[in-house]
Amino acid sequence: MNVQEKVRELRRRVEREVSQESACRSVSAERALEELEVFRSSCSRLSSIGDSVGRMPPSPNTRRARLGSFLIRIIQRALFWYTPQIVRFQNEVAHALSTGCSLFETQRQQIDAQRHEIRILKGELPRIRSQASRPVQSTVAGNAASGAAIAPVCAGCADQRLLDSFLFANYGRLRGSDGETAKKLEPYLHVTRSLSIPDGPWLDLGCGRGEWLTMAGASGHTVVGVDSNPSAVSYCQEIGLDAAEEDALQHLRTAHSQSVAVISAFHLIEHCRTVDLLALVRESVRVLKPGGMLIFETPDPANLVMASHLFWRDPSHRQPVPMLLLELIFEYFGLMVIERLRLNPPPAAERLPFGELEFVRRLNQHLYGPQDYGLIGRR
């Protein structure tokens, strides 16, 4: 019988159980638990030390040690009234600490319970909020002549809510995981670093899971995100980002002129109608400080696979915006195009072979070229 094999098997089980148990607790709660454990063990150490107060330490059987212990015994006898006091003091301290320990324990349990409750309530919140704002929204829509809402207009708001949840849940599959998306945004941060831009807050329209908020925030800017999807906003807020649930255009309209340094919208404009896109750029130009930047990223229809197929994978996409059109709009509203980024080509392995032949090269360019483009304009 191989005993150690069995022990390893037990260990795997224990590790699994422990990790499952700890997954149930949030990070901070686990930390508190660890500290409580330290507290508790120091309590028990303290009480065990208490029992050795006034006792003789073990010493070797040498003349010197015998003499030493004899002297200690004399001193102890001389201080007979003092040792009990120390012991009593020690016991009181240990008692107070253990009371504190159990008090913390109950408090921690209460906090855990409350935290759990908060989490449940938070989940309920977007639903309640959308229900509450529904009649107001519809009157606004009725009054606004142009029907300015950018988000796809649905007949029933419950259905809208369903679509929102569907989109957010599948965000990863539509746009890639957090880390991937963050990596894709790197070039923009590079451009903003290389140019002098005015001081002031940054604004991210359609902030999604807040990748840009995180990245720009990490490089020292104040960034506010806006998204019309309540699930996305509550996600951002959960991880400590500054995000508000609002329609992008609505937000811009209420913003002060010349108040923002950088406005960005990654994969937003393909969700808009042309009229809304025009309004979006016009309002952005008004809100931007002189020298400020407008960053748009959107799928590039110059890539035929993207234009004909991949673009429509996301059911909330409305229409592709070619780079030529967007450049025209930027220039029309007085923005200077300072950077055109062609991004995210499919893996090189997908390209057709014999790329050095002219017609293959062109085919490759149209079929397997960059899938997205970014346009950066400066006011």
Place this chain on the structure above:
Amino acid sequence: MDRRTTGSSAAGKRLRVALFTPVAPARSGTADYASALIPELEKLVDLEVFEKPPRRPAPERFDSLLYQIGNNPLHAEIYKLALQHPGIVVLHEPSVHDLMRGLTAHREDAYLSEVLYEIYGEEAGALPDEDATRTIGPQSRVFTMIKRLLSRSKGCIVHSRFSEGQVRMKGFTGPIARIPHGAALQTLDGTPYRRRLGLDPGQPLLGMFGYHRPDKQVCECLAVFKSLLEHRPDARLVIVGEPHPEIPLAQRISALGLEGKAHLLGHLHIQDFDGFLAACDVVINLRWPTLGETSGTMMRAFGLGRTVVVSDVGASRELDDDICVRIPCDQHQDRMLLESLKWLLSDSGITAEIGRSARQWVSRTCTWERVAQLHLDFLQSVNSAAPSVRTTDIGDSARLRRYLFQWAPPASEESGYLEGHITRLVRTLQLVPPGNREDRILEMGCYLQITPALGRVLGYGEVRGCYLGSGGIDERTVKSLEGEVFDCTIDLFDAEIDPFPYSSHHFDTVVCGELLEHLQEDPMRMMNEIYRVLKPGGVLILTTPNAVSTRALVAILRGSHPGLYSRYPQRATVERRHAREYTPTEISQLLMDSGFLTIHIETGPYAREEVYPDWASEAAQRAGLAKNLRGECIFAVGRKAAIPRKRYPEWLYDT
């Protein structure tokens, strides 16, 4: 003592041996050990046993002096005698710290000077920075205090590879024998003892035996026993042995509400001790931390065919897989103990089978008869003047040397380098603590010269290399002249700039040979990263040229450059030139500043011992300067047992 007379001992003349040891009824593990060994040893040699040093010692009457050393104050006189009359020491644990602590009680200076001896060896007084060392408090796990004893010994007997490593790390180069701790095969009926506790025949009984020091995890075991009662309400626990003053067992038992379930019996006569051992289904014998001791209780339990639960640490790791249950000493310890106990108690067939394997193992490897024979063999080999000093695989320098040359093609660049560094490489290997299958070692500046030996000779399960480069890995396969194949992954990065590509607390040992002096900008960065990747308690072996060697001294006085290697490379090579060479004191300071406690420093040659004019050492002596630590290469051993003190020590960095 005339060594040559013993040459005839093999021909029939019996060896005359003096054994210095406490004997029963003294309450000490060594006394129990001696009482078992003496009858067997008496059959083989003319044995005289001394419990106390004789008034007038006459070492010339004996062929061998055998000292049993332990930490019980009973050993104080024996220890002193062993220093006066060198003999062979038996270390049941590779530490005499607690004994020394007792001998230097209330004299901090005496303790400190023992610590300094422990690190620097002879003539330490003038060397280190007093203020820096003064901050060292009692560190029983780090300063094992065996260097002085070993330096006065002709040989050393230990029970495990682990202990051998600890002894070797102190720079001991004499013969070491690994003789297993003996055990007696006994058949005892535990039923009367179970009846004494009022147990029914099928009721499971657990036991904890011996002196209940804090490192035996007694309180933790009590808590686990309490949880076990939820699954096996009929289980009982018996605690036998002297209580420790810092562990109030009776209070703990009543605080946990275990009265009537856990029986506290105190110290018992050895017969009753064995009887209760025989009555137990499972014996719990945990240790953390460990000094490398082999538990006498555990060996008794093996001899009685009991199932023992031990900690997966130190010497216990070397036990066969099927004779005991080893549980890890980490955050899962208590949980694992609980699960293991539940498993063991689930079926009496399991404990019976493990017990049977344990008894077979004892009869195979460590009956007292065999242990006595091994003692005799070792005493004879130490006494014989022949060079074939019986010693272990790692201790045999010549064999290690041959092994290393196996891995270098003859007349190649590699074998040229090996030729010039062979003594250093062999010495480095001897300072590395031996490892196990689960242990990991990192060799920095990996040339694949000692790398195969780290795995094959020292027994590390995972050997990783790293070398200067700009990212990526290099998978290398080397083949020895005898056709042995060794694979190693070498990570390429810049140790003073890049973070090491390993997770924290990953390695048990790091070897950093001849690398420190090449660092150009930020040596502390490397030290910090080594600290990070080592496990707590892990060991760093550092070698580097000695800037204040006798060679350098002679060079200066003769008007040449003192540096060992002060040339610039003509072309840009992977190698960087020596940026700074260090002194032994600086190395000790460097280790201390980066969170290590220096446990040993020595110096020695790279290849052949060079001979320098006498006036060099005379000059040092005349000026009252240290004469030792003047070899060409510094070998330092540090243990991760403190916290990093400085990121930019002022002696090394300018602001």
